[in-house]
Amino acid sequence: MGAYAAPDGRLVFDINDFDETIRGPFEWDLKRMAASIALAGRGSGHKDSSTRRAIEEFVLRYTVQMRAFAKMPHLAVGHFLVHRFGKVAPVHQALLKAERATPQHTLEQLTEPLPEKAGSKRQPKQRFKEIEPLLTRVSKAQASAVLASLEPYRAMLEPQRQHLLSFYRPVDVAFKVVGTGSVGLRDYCIYFEGNGPEDPLFLQIKEEPASGYNPYLPNAHPDHHNGKRVADGQRAMQLQSDPFLGWTHIGSRQYLVRQLNDHKGSINLDDLAGGGLAAFGEVCGELLARGHARSSDPVVIAGYLGSGDGFAAALARFGLLYADQTEKDWEQLRREKKLPAQ
16 A cells, blocks of 8 residues: 555555456455554554454455445446545655655656766756666666667557657666565666656656466466556556556566656554554555455455454454464574574
8 A cells, every 4th residue: 555646646545566466366455454464563563452453443444345335336436535544644644755755856866967078068967876786777788678668668558648758758777676575577767858857757667577376366367468467457456547557578578667756655664553553454444445346346245245244353363373474484584594683
């Protein structure tokens, strides 16, 4: 879950990580979220009793909302808005961070002036900084291959997005180290300039392998292009998506394309202290229910959930047990790799 900018410029909070997206059992998402809330609760100083209640609030909100969706017109489900973000402290803080994460801020953080050549009257341009090992400029050959991938990317965009992108010219290309779950994959950033140096655009071209769930879902029939798989899953579940969301390829490798750091903000564990964890859990339940209802059949899911609260209690038990296993796995990895304790 995180904040980002919608196509109309408003800041929204929604599901925002779709690298593993694939059609499968809806309860897998609930189990993963339950375990995540358990780990977040422990990381923010909660006792297991209050963490259990937060997980139960998450699942109960999901079930209540899904039952409501099962009775609503499909168009109403597709347009459903969550209005209480400002009252939930962790979400409010994520939105404040997203408000500051502008393309201009990225320009300051990731680029530096390129000095004017002797005798040239051209104004200095910006280029990516060298922030080793996290951000490095690429060779001309690599840059050419990355820029060439923009052609198939442009072709899949809607005409109005193609028109908007045509106002921007690429200035520089860099290689960026990606997050923990994507270590070892290729990830490029392109810096574009539009209406002068104060109009930057940053696109991320991120390699996408097959979903980790793929071997366990033989009947899922995922799209043969993993960048498209991720983009399609994102558009199906999000109320509003990045206007530049798309896919491309470089050689035989498949990539997702999206904006880099455009008004993005994430949840801080410190903001989950006190009542923040339970309030965050409720928001997650509502958003996950909306995403599932948009991309599947809310009547079927509501029927599976039933009318009681037993599902919430079962997911709370699972979340805490899985958090225990996650901590054991981490300790084993730390010992084997001689990693520092946290």
